Structures are given as C-alpha cells and as structure tokens.
C-alpha cells in the first residue's frame with residue numbers, strides 16, 4: 001500500500017465512522033445482540049466456529065462483510081508491509097535472562113532500526129534489554145530512561161558487566177522534567193511504552209528535532225484522558241471520539257496468549273456477568289455496572305467468594321441465600337450473547353489500532369519528518385508489531401523548518 005497517510009487515514013476514519021454501531025459499544029450493556037440483521041448469523045455460530053473466526057481476522061471480516069459491506073474495504077486500509085531486515089545474531093550471554101519470544105521480538109526490532117551511527121535514547125527501558133542489544137550491534141551510546149529504580153540498577157549492572165556503552169536514568173517521564181534527554185543528534189526509540197508515555201516521548205522528540213524517532217506504540221488507553229485527544233491536525237478534524245473501551249479494543253488480540261490465560265478470562269467474564277445479574281436483582285437496577293479489575297487468583301476460588309468481594313466493592317448488601325448455581329447457568333446463556341457482540345467488534349480491532357497509529361505518523365509528518373510505517377515482526381511474537389520510523393527531513397539553508405501536515409503528508413510515501 002503506497003497511498004499517503006492522509007488519504008489512508010481519511011478513508012479509515014470514514015469507514016469507522018459509518019460502522020460505529022458495530023464497534024463503539026459495551027458488550028456487557030446488552031442482554032441481546034443489538035443488530036437484528038446479524039441475529040440469525042450470530043446465533044447460528046457454534047462456539048467452535050466463533051473461536052476459529054476470532055483467531056482469523058480476515059476470515060472474520062470476510063464472513064461479516066455479507067452484513068457490513070464496509071468490511072470489504074478494511075483489509076486494504078489496514079495492510080502494512082513487514083520490514084525485510086535481517087535478525088542480528090546474539091551471543092548467549094546477551095540474550096540470557098530474556099524470555100522466549102521477547103528475544104526474537106527485540107532482534108527484529110533492532111534489525112528494523114538498523115542503527116549504527118547515532119546515539120540512542122531508549123524510552124521506558126525496563127531492564128534495557130533493547131538498549132543492550134543496540135549497544136552490542138554498534139550504537140555508540142545508549143541512554144535508557146526508566147521509572148523503576150531496581151530495573152535501572154539491574155540494567156546498569158548487566159551493561160557494565162558486558163562492557164556495553166549505556167547510561168541509565170531513573171525518572172518518572174510523566175512527572176519529572178524530561179526535555180534534556182532529547183538531542184537533535186540522536187535516535188529516540190520507544191518500544192511498547194504505554195499510552196501517554198509514548199505520546200509524551202513523541203512530542204518531546206519532535207520538539208527537540210531528534211534526527212530519528214522510532215516507536216512501536218501499545219496500550220493506547222493508559223495514562224491518557226477518558227476521551228482520546230488526537231495528536232495530528234488531520235485526526236483532530238475527525239468526528240470519531242474514542243473512549244478507553246474503544247482503545248482497549250485495539251489490543252484485544254490473543255495470538256500470543258496461552259490457552260490457560262484465555263480460559264481464566266472466559267471464567268472471569270462468566271462470573272462478572274453472573275454477579276451483575278445478582279446485583280440487578282438485589283438493587284432493582286437494570287444497567288450494567290463494572291466491577292474493578294482484580295488479581296486473577298480470585299478466579300481459582302469459589303464464585304460465592306468473588307460475589308462477596310464484588311458486592312463490597314460496589315457497596316451492595318447481598319441476601320443470606322442466593323442460588324449461585326442458577327445465576328451461573330443464566331450467565332452462561334448471556335455469555336453467548338456477549339461473546340458474539342465481541343466477535344463483531346473484533347472485526348474492527350486492527351482498524352482502530354491503525355487509526356491510532358496513523359494519527360501518530362501524521363503528527364510526525366506535520367513536524368517535518370519523513371515517516372515510514374511497517375510491521376517489525378510476525379504477529380506471533382507480539383500483536384503490537386507496528387513500527388513508526390521517522391527521519392528528520394533535510395532542509396536547504398533558508399527553508400522553513402516546520403511544514404504543514406498537508407504538505408509533508410503528500411510528499412511522503414509509506
């Protein structure tokens with residue numbers, strides 16, 4: 001796909017705007033599916049078919065396109081090339097202590113950045129595994145910024161032992177002054193820094209005029225306002241207002257989740273629905289009210305204990321006798337509905353992620369960067385595999401330094 005980002009964003013924006021009734025809703029709010037045109041199809045789906053479709057985006061979009069014709073357009077709008085870079089080989093002492101898929105993910109990310117000349121700023125570095133690999137593969141110096149002091153200490157210790165040129169800086173990037181970390185002669189890098197953490201990173205890096213900016217965003221809803229604040233001028237003109245629930249939809253892909261996690265999640269949904277029915281009956285309310293997230297250990301216990309906890313959270317007094325088994329059985333029926341509503345929403349998850357990522361790409365273009373958008377690794381390594389790479393455009397003497405979004409976006413191809 002080689003059309004420019006503005007055109008692609010606007011087409012995607014229009015598609016998402018026209019199909020809002022299929023993705024911008026809370027499944028738990030509904031006791032039956034809210035789309036009569038889809039009812040027969042959804043109720044006819046076996047649980048097995050549902051799981052298979054949920055694991056296969058294009059099959060799902062294809063199946064639902066009979067009812068939602070806009071889905072015929074979606075695959076072209078969310079398509080991205082995978083970077084054709086070579087995975088660097090690492091000695092065992094460097095990859096030691098980095099878990100399974102993460103090593104390959106980091107190797108692919110480093111291969112895609114292909115940085116050997118500029119010093120790197122590593123944002124929200126954790127233990128700085130990425131920074132250490134970058135330093136090993138030729139980056140002259142890495143400055144790693146991280147909130148958690150013990151991760152900084154461990155990272156600095158490993159880097160020193162391995163003779164790698166790295167400096168750790170312990171900072172809360174949402175509270176502390178951070179502008180001084182960004183330099184024009186620098187490659188600013190953020191791998192999976194959540195929500196506002198990567199948004200602040202982008203604004204600071206663009207302001208400082210870093211020569212290169214590379215990031216793979218994730219968890220768009222974290223540390224951000226309840227209603228999404230678009231970054232680019234183009235996205236600011238959109239009629240779509242994303243909520244945290246919509247932003248979380250962009251992350252609902254379970255390609256790397258072990259089946260145990262999926263099973264616990266299913267049980268959690270069942271218990272939340274059953275508790276919701278109890279609460280409705282006890283309080284006479286007919287609205288779904290969410291119960292806060294909780295340590296998953298509670299779902300290995302008794303349903304009754306979960307209800308006692310949830311009731312306390314919501315200030316509900318439960319009667320002494322409740323037929324918990326009956327509520328669980330009724331919730332099983334309702335879960336069928338919830339899962340089918342979620343399935344339809346899932347047809348749009350990559351489109352919402354792409355909308356968010358294009359907003360970021362456009363923002364950097366508006367700051368005079370040439371921007372490329374690719375996938376840096378296979379989805380099986382991480383579903384958050386989109387990579388934005390921005391390089392400061394070279395200007396001749398006397399030329400304005402900052403161009404408008406329209407100018408830069410038409411000049412730059414994906």
Ligand SMILES: C[S@@+](CC[C@H](N)C(=O)[O-])C[C@H]1O[C@@H](n2cnc3c(N)ncnc32)[C@H](O)[C@@H]1O
Pocket residue numbers: 123124125126127129130145146147148151171172173174175190191192193194197
């Ligand atoms: C998902 S991890 C990513 C780590 C690493 N970049 C990677 O991809 O392996 C996010 C990191 O951001 C750090 N973090 C969270 N909030 C932060 C803040 N306010 N300031 C700095 N770092 C923060 C966390 O401690 C964590 O190490």
